[in-house]
Amino acid sequence: MGHMTTNLVECINSVLKGARNLVVLALRIKANMQRAGNIVVQRFDRQNEVFEVREMPNEKVLVVDLARQTCDCGHFQVERLPCRHVIACCANQRLDWQLYVHDVYMTTEVRKVYIFEFVPLSDAETWPAYQGPALVANPALRRTLKGRPKSTRYLNEMDSRDMHSPRICRLCDA
Template sequence: MERSNGAWSPPRAFHMFCIRHIESNFLRKFKAPYLQKLVVNIGYSRTVREFEVRYQRLRERGEAYTDWLNRIPREQYALAFDGGYRWGHMTTNLVECINSVLKGARNLPVTALVKATFYRLNELFTRKRAEAEARINAGHVFSDVVTSKLHANRLASGNIQVSCFDRQNEVFEVDRIPCRHVFACCANQRLDWQVYVHDVYKMDQVRRVYRARFRPLGNPTTWPAYNGPRFIPNPFLRRLGKGRPRTTRFLNEMDTRMLRRPRRCTLCGAEGHSRGRCRQHGRANASGEH
């Protein structure tokens, strides 16, 4: 990034933090899973007042929490101070939305995994491109994705951020999100709405996202010969045919279950098992039946 000659610097790019990683670092530091939701809500605060209310709520739990949060610039993790440059996205990896498309393909063999990924993404891009073309031909301006997200976040109702509003002097100021208030103000003042709405929300931009074409995979017999190293599968990683499959995901501090105390039996008071698997449970039943 330092050798990019300013290509990754403002105004071309802005450095923001992923709220999930902030939550992860907070759990690693304090081991307080009951506060992780509050920290995330602080980052999602869209107004300064909402941010201050949640920030004060966290401070009442302990100043050590807010002191740690103060080390992070507010404009890099909170929507209320980001200047609108992250467009409401609070996570770093925007391709997380593809997880639902590839669900069920991650445990397939390599060849089947490649084919499933190819055909599922091909179907997704074909369908989205057709929807964008249809909406453009119908005269629609914005995409269904953006519209649904606006309604989901309630941006068109209660959480819209209005900086200035004066009906008498006909002065108003709203953000760059294409809500109904922008069109109402533009219609009242006979202004061109395209000046006040960013191009990222327009359907032609959505169409450009899905304009990529997929080349067929072809018959595997026509693929070039592979002369690289040969890999030998690990027999211990073979998936068992019976029983519950063993998870292969690496656990971290986001798994709050690992932060809890060991399971304690309510019958004998020992750790490591529950009441149903306690040895004294069978004795108690036997004595009760007797």
């Protein structure tokens, strides 16, 4: 790190080097744990598992309901993973945040995808003829492969002035 490079792929690889062997779930949880440090649990009802949290930089107040598995930010409901607010509540009350990870992320559930056998496709010549609608390509959307690409630059008054005068070669003045 700290080296300049002109290769974009090298830049991306150097940034993602630490995350290369982690699963997506671990990356999301790690990011939420880091961001949970700026959240303060203000009030809570431990019996009903309802918490009021405040994000410190912007003073935003949100309600987390662990019993219903909801958070005002919406990420907890959509992703079915503990958001940073849920992780802050769990840390405050010494609860295990892993209880709020949906079963769909469990290794046993992921392995169920690969239980079924699949039949390899036969040769394409043995497939039945296609009976659906015929697709017709729009020639206006086709890319031209030959020649120099057309400029998409917006022209200004300096460009229009240059277009009216004849072009002169700077090497031979012809």
